[in-house]
Amino acid sequence: MSELQCHDLILSQAQAQLTETVSVLDERGERRQIEIACERPLTIYLNKREIVTLMTLGDDPEALVLGYLRNQGFVRALTEVAAIQVDWEVESAAVVTYGEPEGLEEKLAQRTVTTGCGQGTMFGNLMERLTDICLPTPQVRQSTVYRLLKNLSEHNDTYRNAGAVHGCAICEGDRVVAFVEDVGRHNAVDTLAGRMWLDGISAENKLFYTTGRLTSEMVIKVAQMNIPVLLSRSGVTQMGLALARELGITMLARAKGRHFLLFSGATTLEYDAAADADHGGRG
Incomplete structure (x- = not known):
C-alpha cells in the first residue's frame, strides 16, 4: 500500500x-x-x-x-x-x-x-453546534444553475456505467471543483468535506450539489462546511427545509434540465434566464 x-x-x-x-x-x-x-x-x-x-x-x-x-x-x-x-x-x-x-x-x-x-x-x-454557524448570504443566478446542471452531467461515470450510486459536488459558479460518487449520499458529502481539508478548498462562493434528497443530515453537514447553497435533483424533507431556513441556506431542489424549485432563499436568486427557458413538459 x-x-x-x-x-x-x-x-x-x-x-x-x-x-x-x-x-x-x-x-x-x-x-x-x-x-x-x-x-x-x-x-x-x-x-x-x-x-x-x-x-x-x-x-x-x-x-x-x-x-x-x-x-x-x-x-x-x-x-x-x-x-x-x-x-x-x-x-x-x-x-x-x-x-x-x-x-x-x-x-x-x-x-x-x-x-x-x-x-x-x-x-x-450536532444540533447545538449549529448555533455557532454563521453563513454568508449568497447570490445565485438562474443562468449559472442551468450551466452547472449541464456541466455536472459529465462527471457521473459510475452512475452512467452501473447506476446505484449518488453523486455530490462542490461547485463555484458553473465550475465543478470536486466531485465524488458513493452508494450513500452521506458518504459522498463526508468525502467532499475531507477533500476540502486535504486540498485546501475554500468554502467562499461555493455551492453544494447532490443527487440525493435534502434531509436534515445533508443540511447540517453542508452548513458545517460553511457552504450556503444546496442544489439537488431530488426532493426535500420537512426538517431539512426548516433547518435550511433557520440557517439561511439557499435550497434548490428537483433540479433537472431547466427546471428547479426554490424552497428557501428567495432573495438570493436572480432570475436572469427566464426569457429563454424551455417551457415544455417537465422531465
Missing part, C-alpha cells in the same frame, strides 16, 4: 474496484453483461477505538474517513490528525490523532440513526 505525506499527515492511497461485471437476463430472456456498483464495509477506528462501519463504494476512502470525523465533530482541524491508514484486506481505516478527541465518550453515547442511504449515524449534540 502506497502512502502520501500531506502537511505531516500520513495518508494511505487505498484503491478499490468501483464496478463489477455480472451476467443478467433481460425482459426477453436474453443474457447480457452489465456493470454494477461495488459496495464494501469500512470500519473506522479512532486511536484503536471502533467508531462506525460505513458501507461505501470506496472511491476516495481516506477523504471519506476524514470528512466523516470532521462532520461528526471528532476532529476540528486537519492538524489534529496524524495518520489515516485504509486497508481493504481487513476492511478497516485506522486513524491516529495527536491527542484524544474532546468529549469522545459523550459523543459515542449519543447516536442518532438518520435517513441517510445505507443508514446514516450522527453523533453528539
Whole structure:
C-alpha cells in the first residue's frame, strides 16, 4: 500500500474496484453483461477505538474517513490528525490523532440513526453546534444553475456505467471543483468535506450539489462546511427545509434540465434566464 505525506499527515492511497461485471437476463430472456456498483464495509477506528462501519463504494476512502470525523465533530482541524491508514484486506481505516478527541465518550453515547442511504449515524449534540454557524448570504443566478446542471452531467461515470450510486459536488459558479460518487449520499458529502481539508478548498462562493434528497443530515453537514447553497435533483424533507431556513441556506431542489424549485432563499436568486427557458413538459 502506497502512502502520501500531506502537511505531516500520513495518508494511505487505498484503491478499490468501483464496478463489477455480472451476467443478467433481460425482459426477453436474453443474457447480457452489465456493470454494477461495488459496495464494501469500512470500519473506522479512532486511536484503536471502533467508531462506525460505513458501507461505501470506496472511491476516495481516506477523504471519506476524514470528512466523516470532521462532520461528526471528532476532529476540528486537519492538524489534529496524524495518520489515516485504509486497508481493504481487513476492511478497516485506522486513524491516529495527536491527542484524544474532546468529549469522545459523550459523543459515542449519543447516536442518532438518520435517513441517510445505507443508514446514516450522527453523533453528539450536532444540533447545538449549529448555533455557532454563521453563513454568508449568497447570490445565485438562474443562468449559472442551468450551466452547472449541464456541466455536472459529465462527471457521473459510475452512475452512467452501473447506476446505484449518488453523486455530490462542490461547485463555484458553473465550475465543478470536486466531485465524488458513493452508494450513500452521506458518504459522498463526508468525502467532499475531507477533500476540502486535504486540498485546501475554500468554502467562499461555493455551492453544494447532490443527487440525493435534502434531509436534515445533508443540511447540517453542508452548513458545517460553511457552504450556503444546496442544489439537488431530488426532493426535500420537512426538517431539512426548516433547518435550511433557520440557517439561511439557499435550497434548490428537483433540479433537472431547466427546471428547479426554490424552497428557501428567495432573495438570493436572480432570475436572469427566464426569457429563454424551455417551457415544455417537465422531465
